[in-house]
Amino acid sequence: MSQWKQIQQLEIKYLEQVDYLYDDNFPMDIRQVLSSWIESQDWDTAANHESMATVLLNNLLSQLERQCSQEQNFLQRHNLKIINQQLQLKYKASPLHMAGVIATCLREERRIISTASIQEQGPLEKSMQNPVAFERQKNLDNRVAVIRSRVQMMDQAVKHLEDMQDDFDFRYKTLQSRDPADRNTDVMKQEVTRLQEMLNNLDFKRKVLSKMRDVIKEIDALVVSQLNPELMEWKRKQQINCIGGPMLTGLEQLQNWFTLTAQSLFQMKRQLDKMGELILKVTYESDPIPLQRPQMEEQVKYLLYHLIRSSFVVEKQPCMPTHPQKPLIIKTGVQFTTKVRLLVKLPEVDYQLKVKTIFDKDLPPGRVNRQFFILTTNTKVMDVEESSNGCLSVEFRHLTKKHFSKICVLCWSQGPLSVTEELHSLSFEAQFNILGINIDLETCSFPLVVISNVSQLPGGWASVMWYNLLTDEPKNLGFFANPPRASWGQLSEVLSWQFSTFAGRGLNREQLHMLGEKLLGHQASHSESQVSWSKFCKENIPGKPFSFWMWLDSILELIKKHLLPIWNDNCIMGFVSKETERSLLKDREPGTFLLRFSESHLGGITFTWVEQSENGEALTFASPYTKSRLSALPFADIIRDYKVFANGEAPENPLKFLYPDIPKNEAFGRHYNSQQSKVQTIPPMSPGMFDMLTQHLSPLEIETAVSTVNLNRHTAASQDPYCRPIYQVLGQ
Template sequence: MSQWKQVQQLDIKFLEQVDYFYDDNFPMELRQVLANWIESQDWETASNHESMATVLFNNFLIQLERQCSQEQNFLHRHNLKRIFHQIQVKYKANPLQMAAVICNCLREERRILSTASMQEQGPLEKSMQNSAALEKQKVLDNKVAVIRSSVQMLDQAVKYLEDMQDDFDFRYKTLQLRDPLERNSSSMKQEVTTLQEILNRLDFKRKEFLSKTADVIKEIDALISSQLNPELKEWKRRQQIACIGGPVLIGLDQLQNWFTLTAQSLFQIKRQLDKLGELILKVTYESDPIPLQRPQMEEQVKYLIYHLIKSSFVVEKQPCMPTHLQKPLIIKTQVQFTTKVRLLVKLPEVDYQLKVKTTFDKDLPPGKVNRQFFILTNNTKVMDVEESTGCLSVEFRHLQLKERKCPTGGKGNEGPLSVTEELHSLNFEAMLMLQGLDIDLETCSLPLVVISNVSQLPGGWASVMWYNLLTDDPKNLAFFSNPLRASWSQLSEVLSWQFSSFAGRGLNKEQLNMLGDKLLGQHGSYNDCQVSWSKFCKEVIPGKSFSFWMWLDSILDLIKKHLLPVWIDGCIMGFVSKEMERALLKEKEPGTFLLRFSESHLGGITFTWVEQDENGDPKFISVEPYTKNRLNALPIADIIRDYKVIADGVVPENPLNFLYPDIPKDEAFGKHYNSQQNKVCPYIPTHLVPISHRVPAQHSCSSPEPPMSPGMYEIITQHLSPFEFESAMSSP
């Protein structure tokens, strides 16, 4: 079943997540009509190679144009043509961006499918998607609607006040024009009495209106402080979790709706209070409540408008390099990165350009970081109204950082923290002038890690994960001076997210238990165990030359580049100790095998199969791990299919028959084989075959040779001793 068909069968809560990341950058209609073609292309590679991205972009347009011509429904054809032109204009100058966008969409789909297939959600994910949160949102929807209704009723009350005052004003002026000789007449006295009654009612209605207005202002104040601001804070926390591979971030449009409706209510009240100011210029009297109460209310409303709009200035997309969309908040010097800010309140028309300026490490005290940077490119842009949301936003697409030379001539990174533990910040500022208010807008990104070499990327990503897992204070740039510990229940969930996000399939309980053993030693229960930052990322594993995170990150890289299809299909058990491996295979049919990641090599995968010795006892044989260099020559599925063991005087055989527990090899891996049988070629095709040489029985396991043809293996072994052969094959 295609990935898109699997997505369409998801529950509604997962479909809402899918809906979020299909937007104007890549409409869902395109995903639907070109589903099979899109899934058959290598967007991951294209997102990093401009020539390949250009070819795919042109092929994409050809496929879409063909689909337009075949579409029978007039409306659908019209929409596809419109989208065709939008995509053509948007990505013609930058096909790399389109490849990156599509790659990210496919990856997010896989992550959501993986999450949906997992039996249990972790505590962090549950907290992001619990029913209580949904109930709070319904309550907030209702509260905002009630306030809007109350403000509309106040509008009617102001209109009633104005009509009553006009009536009083007309009667009063008419009375003044009457002959003074009639002042003692009964009709004149009656008119004066009527005027007094109208004035009494007017006074009562003014007091009533002011009282109701005060109540609505209090309700809005409470709404902002006890509901809107906490919801915004929770959204920012969800953004942190999404940055490190957690659930897809949704809810910003909903927040915008709440903020906008609340702002509209405040603007409407401000207009009502302005109207009262006009009314008292025509009619006022002793103990008139409007001059006494209106100024204070007006100040309250201005205060609420100011702080509501100020808090609605948010970083919609955290800083990210287009080449590493899944690893935001890591910036490499002199490499372009993008970020986007948004104003959640839809404003009345602003009659000037609202400019946003971005600065780097604006408020960082001197001496807090060892390295200093400045923005190399244009750091000011104008906010525009976004067509899809109607809000003001601005995207900085071409920012670059450059390191400022240290005045003393030193390297500038000699402090107690490593380069990847130094945290930095990107600030955004704008000045909004609106209805007599000067609102200084300011916000900042989540803390950034700045690297100068891609080799620092794994360490930088570890810092980003650790920080965003354990704190929600965006200004805590000294976090790694004394980093908090993480519980295993927290950390294991984030590690599973790395596999679901980067590799399309998360980790199950058994796999996480093996990682717990690796990091913490064997425990009855890991959930309450605390993990230090140093143990996770800096200390080497006992007996090895690398840390736990370096080992795990190398496996992620291996899966992403060489094992993705078979990992997604669940063919790789991956994380299983040697002891558990033997326990699982012990009772199985000879030729049953499983694949696991090497514990001794960085980024290596091996397979182990079970045989029977002369006494009928199980014997376990593992091959030397395959690393990326060897998998470049031959995909893992073809290695499994063609693997041979050569024993003295015995015809080469493939000992691999069943993928654990009992799946026939071809059934498990068949769709991943690379076949050349149907290719028309005038030459006899060559065929790489992975071979291991069966060592004498006294040795416990065999050591495989790198994939090569049988003929090449024979030639080399005839001219080199076993020691020389091994050395030759291990050299670069």
């Protein structure tokens, strides 16, 4: 079933989440009419390759034009034409942006489908969807709006004060120009009285400063109690999004709050400057302006300085275009991209704002590790980005890191750390002056893992997941000196995200339960059970030459390269123990089979089916397949064409019903190739037996040997009829 059809079958509460994804950037009309074509394209890769994004944009527009010409409904045809025009205007100069938008929407759809299949949100996703967040943000909107209104009113008060002072200044100078002989006349006395009244009124109006002081206190409280916490929460959401969590939203809203607050401060700075000009014309004893203005001006500058500094954020964390869904991992010699943004829309700056990147600026004390330098230019000018409402941003698209020297093995008190546990940072700096305020901007990425070989990628990604799951400290580069434990509830949610992100469908409750038992044992796989970093990633599974994460990552790779269609159609049970497998199949119709991932070697899948012996006993048989065998033939075709020998009879396919009772062709028919492949006559065997064969014979020799052997599938299991011909082939 296509992803869009799965979406349409969701409950209302999930459809509301889907509705939130689509706007003018990617209208839902396009998603509907071009659903099959959209899902067949690699948008994740295109989002990091401009040439590919350009081709896909042109193809999208062509597909849309074709759909318009075929559409019979006049209103729908009109709407599609308008959308086509809008897309051309919006994305013609930025096809990468379009590819990124569509990739994000599809990825978020998969996450929503995965969440719906589990029927219960995990702790991390619940924390990202705080029910009081909307009210909190609404309150922040109101506070910012009230502050803006009060500042605007003060602007009018300062203008009125200036007009009054100009009037007073004119009358005072006119009075001074009169003949001294006229000063004792009644008219002159009346004028002096009038001037005194005007001065008293001026003094009263100048007490607007007390209202300004109140607004400054309000802005200070707003920044400390609401703006900064909202920014920290967005950064935490960005961490969770980096490891496959919910779509990152809220940056535009943050930018709006920061910009409006900064604009209020800029306006108050101008008001204070104006008052400074006023006292040059008129001042007097106990004048509040020279008494209060200097301190207030310093407060406004202080707030502006810290507000603008905190608004300098990493919008896109460093990521290699070759692995767009695994940010924060950099391979030496491979280009990576990153983007920073200033959330405050500044008044015009009279010179270019240059951003410089620095690698490993703040290493922990006493740490000695590999050194790197950036091969390409590390300085770039920020530009006004129209899509961000005129804020400044800069994207570094072609940074490349090179290993400079290796001083020694990185060590802590607990012992040496591996390369993938060695964390690095990428800092961004800029300097500029605005309204007489010198501002040093600085921000940094989340900690990075630098690898030198692609084989280190799984370990590096494990480190990225563990770090961002368990801490929100942006500069904790010594994290893996003593990594904290994760609860199984937290970890299982992140693992399910990996499957929804990389394989299109997350894990359900039963699959996660089996993984918990594999990692922690039958008695310890509840949500509060604690998992150590070592047990997750470093220690081998008992009796196996690989760790839990290496095993799971190999399954992800297997699905992505060889099993994606049938995985997304929910045909693979996947994570089920051999004991549970036998229990599930024993009471089923003969020929019922299920698909599970191999527990004995990396990147393998096995189909196991049930048959009935002559005495009525249920017997189960299995045939394993590895990545190398699946490279030659689609797995659905293997299932369709699989054959075994029985009692000298013609070979037959023992696979009839996908568990629990779905006819095989109904489950896999849409994934078959039209042409029937060569008959599979490889007998069923255990994963161990298959491994033994592949150590001695080539795949062609195995097939030739076993095809000459008659296998009696109804002999008692204790006699192991499938092992005997294997030993004969091996000469044992």
